[in-house]
């Protein structure tokens with residue numbers, strides 16, 4: 001492990017920042033505490049920034065000692081928390097009831113702050129770095145809002161990079177891959193309208209529950225019959241709502257909602273089309289009516305080959321090549337950073353935070369669970385990785 005010495009010296013500060021951020025978690029577009037916290041630090045360190053981007057977002061810009069290369073790099077951290085009641089019992093646990101940094105975005109913010117502090121002090125690079133503090137990763141597509149507000153027009157980036165702590169990977173290791181690392185995430189709501197009545201007289205009704213059952217069964221054939229078996233896609237119907245609670249009443253309506261995941265952008269409209277067909281025609285076959293409200297939500301997170309190559313070199317500098325996995329297993333989870341990677345090349349990486357030697361450690365708890373806690377030991381690793389990406393791509397001798 002070769003942590004950058006100045007960042008190693010900053011580890012206690014970063015830990016303090018992270019724990020303070022952890023105590024005041026706020027959800028999508030409400031991250032006022034984090035936003036004020038970040039701008040206070042940036043102001044103190046003399047780093048210029050623009051705030052109120054996508055409501056609570058901030059972009060800080062640091063220029064190297066020289067800026068003749070014309071090169072630019074973007075580093076992104078997310079800031080938002082989740083609607084979860086924390087159960088860690090830790091001294092720095094959430095002070096906001098029902099809200100929790102259960103995905104470690106407090107840690108990501110502290111890492112980018114540590115990187116900012118180091119880069120501003122050293123400025124040992126030739127070019128410009130934009131530090132993007134993004135709101136609303138968990139829901140609300142903060143990355144998309146930033147892009148719509150002109151993020152990459154106002155702050156052009158040759159490449160963008162981001163990381164996510166990963167409890168399933170040991171601290172001191174990093175995993176990534178070229179191509180799709182995380183899936184797209186779309187949502188749908190199906191409403192079936194039949195004709196209710198007495199449960200003992202089904203022939204006088206159009207039972208929407210039967211239609212719902214058929215739709216749930218048939219929709220799995222989209223995956224098994226319409227998708228190339230070599231591609232991956234998931235349809236999960238996660239909510240069914242029908243009936244009054246009475247056992248002797250056939251209801252008028254039934255509702256189903258769920259999610260679609262895939263690693264290929266072009267499969268998303270295909271799945272939507274087939275789902276709509278199944279919903280519409282199944283309802284029709286039973287004399288019912290149905291609608292399918294389908295929302296394209298988060299994009300596939302696709303790493304560019306050059307971005308991954310840079311990530312692997314920088315991570316290997318810090319962690320040693322044997323601790324950097326260049327073909328890490330992708331996950332069907334989704335990440336808002338995918339929207340940025342559709343506009344700009346770059347890479348998303350998983351930064352290990354697990355502690356296998358202590359099975360009960362909160363650092364091993366899954367993301368989005370009430371017993372999870374970010375591992376502060378990886379703060380200097382993340383900041384060193386970001387700093388090294390900058391120093392490698394924007395080498396002081398870099399020319400345009």
Ligand SMILES: [Zn+2]
Nearest residue numbers: 103138367368
């Ligand atoms: Zn999350």
Ligand SMILES: [Zn+2]
Nearest residue numbers: 103104105164
């Ligand atoms: Zn997250």
